[in-house]
Structure formats: structure tokens, C-alpha cells
Amino acid sequence: MTTMPSHGLRCLNSYPWLQNLRRPPPSYSRSSLSSLSSSSPLEDSEETQSDAATYPNTNSNTNNNKKKTDSYFPKRGQTLELVCESLAFKGKGLCKVADTGFVLMCDRALPGERFLGRVTRKKDNYAEVTKLKTLSPHWDFVEAPCEYALHCGGCKTQNLLYEAQVRAKEQQVRELVVRVGKFSDKDLESFDIMKPIVPCDIQFHYRNKMEFSFGSKTWVPGGLLKDKQSDASDYALGLHAPGFFDKVLNVNKCFLQSEPANKVLKAIQDCWRDPKLGLSPYDVRSHVGFLKHLMLRTGRDVNTGLPELMVNFVTSSHKPELLKPLVEKITAIPEVVSIVNNVNTSVGNTSVGEDEYTLYEKSTITEVLRGLTFEISANSFFQTNTHQAEVLYGIIGDYADLKGDGSEIVLDLFCGTGTIGLTLARRVKHVYGYEVVPQAISDACRNAKMNNIHNATFIQGDLNKIDVDFGKDFPKPDIIISDPNRPGMHMKLIKYLLKLQAPRIIYVSCNPATCARDLDYLCHGVVEKNIEGCYKLKSLQPVDMFPHTPHIECVCLLELQ
Ligand SMILES: C[S@@+](CC[C@H](N)C(=O)[O-])C[C@H]1O[C@@H](n2cnc3c(N)ncnc32)[C@H](O)[C@@H]1O
CATH class of the missing domain: 2.40.50.140 (Nucleic acid-binding proteins)
Known part of the structure; x- marks a missing residue:
């Protein structure tokens, strides 16, 4: 109290x-999408959104x-x-x-x-x-197990009891749905719309992807940088200080990533500053230096079920000879099955390279989700908490309530590598997926083939820029899945959905603020634009995908009135 x-x-x-919040999300642009992803290592889907707070x-x-x-x-x-x-x-x-x-x-x-x-x-x-x-x-104070918990830009609530974390998240969603979505508290209760949040059973080591940054001066908590001329002992490899693109907190272990990924991080920390190796961190201000980011992705060997790891070095130029000693060191770790080098020559802080080189074995790792196998490449989107993605996709499957007679059409908007649509494909007539990133589309097509799914079509396109021709490539869907990133849906798409009037929409969101706004549009319309809403919110299920961080996922079921 x-x-x-x-x-x-x-x-x-x-x-x-x-x-x-009614300001429409900006149109997609590749540079803006990736710039934020690199500034915020834990936020895969934190892109150009005009952050509600700002x-x-x-x-x-x-x-x-x-x-x-x-x-x-x-x-x-x-x-x-x-x-x-x-x-x-x-x-x-x-x-x-x-x-x-x-x-x-x-x-x-x-x-x-x-x-x-x-x-x-x-x-x-x-x-x-x-x-x-x-x-x-x-x-509800608890000791945080991680020594960086008080300063790192990743976890913010490690020393808050987990039950209190999820309670706070649930409360936040409810307030947003009432304030922004304009649903009454009474309706949420009496029609059993708002479900209690689903907590995550695994609260540490749940992330399958982490991106660490190299920096020329380690950030000392309290905001003070050492003022002496920097030397190799000042170099940092870790996570950004909260709110700073140019300050890196040196991190030797991260409690959110897998143990094998921590082994790799340690192995690299142990050697990369050795002057004999001639490695330098890229300085985001002077634009000098070689090593930009270290991205670690953990998947699973489909045959053994054991973890397998991809190590991605993002560098400012292509000099494989400089990476050789690091590669030799980490290939000694048995879980490492893929080492790639993304070369990004731009001055930006992004991790997506213009060119990618495979330095060891293969360029992808695999993961299993709802019985399907997915190949994941360095830059493709994949749900970052695989364990909780099973839960999330289970809820989506329940909300889809498929007849199972192979008669239905599913439209999977913002489909990424096709995971949601593909997990539904075997029970429907056809899945149509839309996504802006070309590499994700090719991954989706490959994933469909690999799982022997032949009734899925994936189309590359920007859903913020749809025109009158949108919809000509697919029949009227029975179920629409929409899983936008943090800015939510563009007004053009909202208008399209209201005109299309598919019987059911499953809205999956990683930003409850824009989710509440879009639910308001779909259900209550947009008065100032003379647009009427035609959906009824039947169910809203918050899911905690990211313990110790502020992120909240929601799955919403909307039915045509
Ligand atoms: C939250 S992810 C969801 C991915 C997928 N549904 C899944 O569960 O793995 C959002 C996806 O939307 C894509 N995206 C972002 N802006 C887009 C746009 N304007 N048009 C189409 N796709 C977009 C991103 O590239 C990303 O793959």
C-alpha cells in the first residue's frame, strides 16, 4: 500500500x-526497422513505433x-x-x-x-x-540472481517477485483496454472477456536469441565513463546501458539466454581483448573499429532434442582472417553448429549485414514448434521464447477453433517465417501469409516445404502500404491472424479488415497499447473518419513471454457482429 x-x-x-495513440504507425522502412532492433538487444519487435510514452x-x-x-x-x-x-x-x-x-x-x-x-x-x-x-x-522484493540486474538495459524487474511482475502486467493490459480500447471494466468482467495472464513456467534462460554489442569504452553503472584514454581493458562486450546506443555494460553471463550461449559468451570474453588478435570494437561515434555485435541463437537438434547454437559476428568489414582465432576457440564448444559473419558497412548500429558469410558448418539452426521443424537463419524472425511460444500458439489454435475438415482459408498477416500459419495449415484448405521482409518469406517457403506443407502461400509485401488491389491474391478468409510488431496495424489495414468482414480475427500483439487502440477501431470504429466498427471482442488473453522485462504479449479473439 x-x-x-x-x-x-x-x-x-x-x-x-x-x-x-491514434497517430498511425509510420510506414515500414528497412533502415528504421533494423536500427531499433540493434539499439535494444532484447526487443526483436521493437521497431519504429512512435512509442506511446513519447x-x-x-x-x-x-x-x-x-x-x-x-x-x-x-x-x-x-x-x-x-x-x-x-x-x-x-x-x-x-x-x-x-x-x-x-x-x-x-x-x-x-x-x-x-x-x-x-x-x-x-x-x-x-x-x-x-x-x-x-x-x-x-x-515483493526478491534478490536478483544476476549481478547486472540493477543496471542492464535488458531485465528491469528481476528483483520483483515473479507473481508480482505478472500481476502488474495483467493490470496494465486491463487499464489499457479500458482507457485506450474504451471497453468497460464491467463488460470485460461480465462477459468473461479478459482472461488472467498466463505466466511463463521458465523464468530464466528462456531466450533463444541475444544480441550483445561491442563497445570501445565500458559503461560503469552510475553513468560515469572512465576518463583515461581507452585501452583494450576498457573494451566492452555486453548489453547497452538503458537508453544509450553508445554505452555498453560489459556482461560475462546473461541469465536470460541458454547455458550453451553463456559458454560461447565466456569463451569470447576470455580472448577477444588479447592485443595479439588485433581485434577492435566498432565505435559508434567515430565509426572506426571492426567488431559490432555478437548474436547468439539457440535452437534444437531435431533428432537428439539437444541444444544447437548459431554464433553470428556482425562486423564493419569482411576480414575473415581476423575472426579465425575466435572461430577456432568457439568451435571447441560442442553445441556450436553454425558460425556466420554478417558484414555491415553502414554507419548505423544494425546487425543485419549486406553480406553474410558462413564461417563454420551451416548457416541455419533448427527449432521445433508445435511438432513442426523450422530452419532459422541469422536474420529471420522467430519467437524468442520457444517454450512460451508453444503456449501462445496453443491459444491461437484454440481461438482459431478450426473445423478440421480442410475447408477454411486462413490469412496470416505479419507472418514472419510463417510459423503461425504453418502450425494451422494441416487442418485448413489454404494459408496465405503476408510479410515485408523478403528473407522471412523465403524462410517461410522453405519451412513449408521442409514440413511437407503444400497448402501455404507466402507473399512479400508492406502491409502499411496496401492499395485497392490488396486481397486479389487470395479468396475471402474465414480466419485472419494479425501479428503486427509494436506499432500495431496501419489505418489502411484496419479499413481493409473492416470492409472485408472475415468472420473471425485473432489479433496477436506485443504492445498492449497499440493493441487496445486497434481493438477500439475494429470494434467501435473511428468516429472522426466516419468508419464503423463491426467486430466484437470475445476474449483477450495476456501471456507473459518475457519474465523480468516489461514486455507483454496478448492474444485477442474478435468475431464479426
Ligand atoms: C511480431 S512479428 C510476428 C511474426 C510471426 N507471426 C511469428 O509469430 O513468428 C511481426 C512481423 O511483422 C513483420 N512486419 C513488420 N512491419 C511490416 C509491414 N509493414 N508489412 C508486413 N510485415 C511487417 C516483421 O518483419 C515481423 O516478421
């Missing part, structure tokens, strides 16, 4: 970071604000004693100024925690604070 005094709290919008203010409370005096707004640099009330979007702690109720968001503040915070950024209706000192700890 918060110890915040309740007197004098002003009635103001407690959700200012949700403002202007939207400009178009608050319904604007009139109210006009009346507020200057003293209402905390000043930049001001230090305040605060209590975190709950976790909000992106896992930030929500706090309010005691005597005014002004909303403040603080990274890594956890519910119940009393702390001193300094105002760092002001938005129109809320401000961001940085935690200076914890005065009394949060509720």
Missing part, C-alpha cells in the same frame, strides 16, 4: 503517456491544464521524495507528487518503493525522474 497522502490529489489523467500531448485534460499554475509542474533538476504506485507502460514506475497528484514516471521504481528522484525530463502532463536513492524498498 502506498504511503502517499491522498489529500489534495488533483483529478487528472493518470495515463498521460498513452496520449495520441507521444506529444493531446490530452483530453488539456482544458484542465490551462488552469494549472506554474507551481503545479515540478522543475527539471528538482529532487522529490516519491512512492511508486504501480508499474506502467514499458515497466516504468508510476508515482505522483504528494500534494498535487502530478504524474511522474521512473525507470526501475517498483510498486511500494519510497525513493528520492530527480526530475530529468518534462512533458506536458507528466515528467520523467531518475531514481537517486531508495529510502525504503518495494513490496
Whole structure:
């Protein structure tokens, strides 16, 4: 329970970071998609989205604000004693100024925690604070097993009891669906729409893909960089400091990735700074240096069920001789079955190379999902928590409620490497998949063939740019799966779906804010555009795919009214 005094709290919008969600997502562009993926190693699907937290203010409370005096707004640099009330979007702690109720968001503040915070950024209706000192700890405190947990940009809630993490995620989804989606709390309850979140049974070592970055100066927690001239001992290989593309926290072990992947990370950490090897980290400011990223992907040998690993070195130029000593060292690890080198000569921080070279054995690894085998290449999308993807796809299968007589048509939008559609294909007439990344489309076609599935067609196209011809390549679907990345669906696609009127839509989302917005459009229409909604939200199931991180997945079932 918060110890915040309740007197004098002003009635103001407690959700200012949700403002202007109605801004349509930007059109896809390859560079923008990949730039964010590299800045955020844990967020495969965190692309160009206009992050709800950074939207400009178009608050319904604007009139109210006009009346507020200057003293209402905390000043930049001001230090305040605060209590975190709950976790909000992106896992930030929500706090309010005691005597005014002004909303403040603080990274890594956890519910119940009393702390001193300094105002760092002001938005129109809320401000961001940085935690200076914890005065009394949060509720549900647990020891974090990882030594980097307090500073790493990956995990943010490792020292919050897992049950409390999922409770907070569920609450966040509910609030978004009510506030942004405009569904009433009563409806969510009485029609049993909102299901309790499905927790993840495996809370550590669940990620099958991690991307580490090389940096020329290791980031020291607290934000201080050593000022001496950097030398090899200052080089870092690890994860980005929260919010910084140019600062890398050196990491020797990550509790989210598999143990074999940690063996590889350690082997590389043990040797890459050796001056005899002549290896240098790429400096994102001076654009000098060779090693950019180390991507580790863990799959499974389909015959033995044992883990198999892909190691992907992303470098600024093609110099295989420089990588040779690292390759020799890691091929001694039995789980390593693939070593590739993506060469990315651009000044950007992306991990997708213009050219890819296979340095050891093969260029793909395999994984099994719902009884099908998938080949995964270095840059193709694959659900990053395989264990929980089984659960997620199970829910999708239940919601699809297929007749099983091979009569139905499934349209799989944002299909990636085709995994969802392919897991349904054997029970339907035909699956049509749409996806923007050409490599994912070729992987999807290969995956269909490998699993002897001949009733699936995958088409490359940008779903943010559909025109009147969209839909001419496939018959009217019975079931639509839509699994966009964080920006959600473009208005063009929403309009198309409302016109098409397929009997059922299964909306899979990794961003509950844009999910709630799109549900509102599909169910209630878009008043300002004179568009009527025609779907009914039947069920909404949050799923925790990423323990210790703020990410939340939701599966929603919509039926034509
Ligand atoms: C969250 S992933 C889902 C992938 C797949 N459904 C799965 O479960 O593996 C979203 C996919 O949408 C694709 N994508 C992003 N923007 C797109 C666009 N404008 N048009 C088509 N596909 C897009 C991404 O490349 C990515 O493969």
C-alpha cells in the first residue's frame, strides 16, 4: 500500500503517456526497422513505433491544464521524495507528487518503493525522474540472481517477485483496454472477456536469441565513463546501458539466454581483448573499429532434442582472417553448429549485414514448434521464447477453433517465417501469409516445404502500404491472424479488415497499447473518419513471454457482429 497522502490529489489523467495513440504507425522502412532492433538487444519487435510514452500531448485534460499554475509542474533538476504506485507502460514506475497528484514516471521504481528522484525530463502532463536513492524498498522484493540486474538495459524487474511482475502486467493490459480500447471494466468482467495472464513456467534462460554489442569504452553503472584514454581493458562486450546506443555494460553471463550461449559468451570474453588478435570494437561515434555485435541463437537438434547454437559476428568489414582465432576457440564448444559473419558497412548500429558469410558448418539452426521443424537463419524472425511460444500458439489454435475438415482459408498477416500459419495449415484448405521482409518469406517457403506443407502461400509485401488491389491474391478468409510488431496495424489495414468482414480475427500483439487502440477501431470504429466498427471482442488473453522485462504479449479473439 502506498504511503502517499491522498489529500489534495488533483483529478487528472493518470495515463498521460498513452496520449495520441491514434497517430498511425509510420510506414515500414528497412533502415528504421533494423536500427531499433540493434539499439535494444532484447526487443526483436521493437521497431519504429512512435512509442506511446513519447507521444506529444493531446490530452483530453488539456482544458484542465490551462488552469494549472506554474507551481503545479515540478522543475527539471528538482529532487522529490516519491512512492511508486504501480508499474506502467514499458515497466516504468508510476508515482505522483504528494500534494498535487502530478504524474511522474521512473525507470526501475517498483510498486511500494519510497525513493528520492530527480526530475530529468518534462512533458506536458507528466515528467520523467531518475531514481537517486531508495529510502525504503518495494513490496515483493526478491534478490536478483544476476549481478547486472540493477543496471542492464535488458531485465528491469528481476528483483520483483515473479507473481508480482505478472500481476502488474495483467493490470496494465486491463487499464489499457479500458482507457485506450474504451471497453468497460464491467463488460470485460461480465462477459468473461479478459482472461488472467498466463505466466511463463521458465523464468530464466528462456531466450533463444541475444544480441550483445561491442563497445570501445565500458559503461560503469552510475553513468560515469572512465576518463583515461581507452585501452583494450576498457573494451566492452555486453548489453547497452538503458537508453544509450553508445554505452555498453560489459556482461560475462546473461541469465536470460541458454547455458550453451553463456559458454560461447565466456569463451569470447576470455580472448577477444588479447592485443595479439588485433581485434577492435566498432565505435559508434567515430565509426572506426571492426567488431559490432555478437548474436547468439539457440535452437534444437531435431533428432537428439539437444541444444544447437548459431554464433553470428556482425562486423564493419569482411576480414575473415581476423575472426579465425575466435572461430577456432568457439568451435571447441560442442553445441556450436553454425558460425556466420554478417558484414555491415553502414554507419548505423544494425546487425543485419549486406553480406553474410558462413564461417563454420551451416548457416541455419533448427527449432521445433508445435511438432513442426523450422530452419532459422541469422536474420529471420522467430519467437524468442520457444517454450512460451508453444503456449501462445496453443491459444491461437484454440481461438482459431478450426473445423478440421480442410475447408477454411486462413490469412496470416505479419507472418514472419510463417510459423503461425504453418502450425494451422494441416487442418485448413489454404494459408496465405503476408510479410515485408523478403528473407522471412523465403524462410517461410522453405519451412513449408521442409514440413511437407503444400497448402501455404507466402507473399512479400508492406502491409502499411496496401492499395485497392490488396486481397486479389487470395479468396475471402474465414480466419485472419494479425501479428503486427509494436506499432500495431496501419489505418489502411484496419479499413481493409473492416470492409472485408472475415468472420473471425485473432489479433496477436506485443504492445498492449497499440493493441487496445486497434481493438477500439475494429470494434467501435473511428468516429472522426466516419468508419464503423463491426467486430466484437470475445476474449483477450495476456501471456507473459518475457519474465523480468516489461514486455507483454496478448492474444485477442474478435468475431464479426
Ligand atoms: C511480431 S512479428 C510476428 C511474426 C510471426 N507471426 C511469428 O509469430 O513468428 C511481426 C512481423 O511483422 C513483420 N512486419 C513488420 N512491419 C511490416 C509491414 N509493414 N508489412 C508486413 N510485415 C511487417 C516483421 O518483419 C515481423 O516478421
